[in-house]
Amino acid sequence: LESFNKDMRIGTFVVVIGCVLLPIVGPKSQEGQDVAALLEMWQTLIWGAVLVAGMLISASLLLMLNVSKLSEPWRVGLLLVARATAFSIDLTVSKIIVLDISPVTLLTSIVLKLLSGLVITFALIVQASAVSQTKFAPLNASGLIIVNGVTGMIVWQDYNVVQDWVGYACAFVQLILGNYLLLGDIP
Secondary structure, eight states: OOOOOHHHHHHHHHHHHHHHHHHHHSBOOOSSOOHHHHHHSHHHHHHHHHHHHHHHHHHHHHHHSOGGGSOHHHHHHHHHHHHHHHHHHHHHHHHHHTSOOOHHHHHHHHHHHHHHHHHHHHHHHHHHHHSOHHHHHHHHHHHHHHHHHHHHHHHSOGGGSBSOHHHHHHHHHHHHHHHHHHTTTOO
């Protein structure tokens, strides 16, 4: 329902091209990873705790606060944290659930899968009326990609299988430039 000016339309294409390039130049699939060992590494545990804490705190704030009374930067920030952390958790536990893992890890993954799905859905409902979609949608898309990319590097050691580091870095630069154009006159 919101109109896009020329810069915003170009920004949309720049973001889409960056998203298309990510799987071409970014990490490829890794076979034979020792998932149990990866999940027990200190950096995985710390990053996982940061993601879960971010998801739970932002979701709690979305539930407790009157989001419409917050300033726009706070509304956007709160929703970005909720969406990006829950999305990354959702994708990570989806990957874990299908692997040969311990019953405790499976149960934890299922609980996190359900919880992250609830947070994603609730944040979408709040987002629909709390923020301008022309501003939030590109920030959200980039936030999801960046947090998921960091998760891949930390948890799944994707740095071992990035196909082209220069191209990978350039795809992220495209996301930043595309968002800059999409956000219009916002500094």
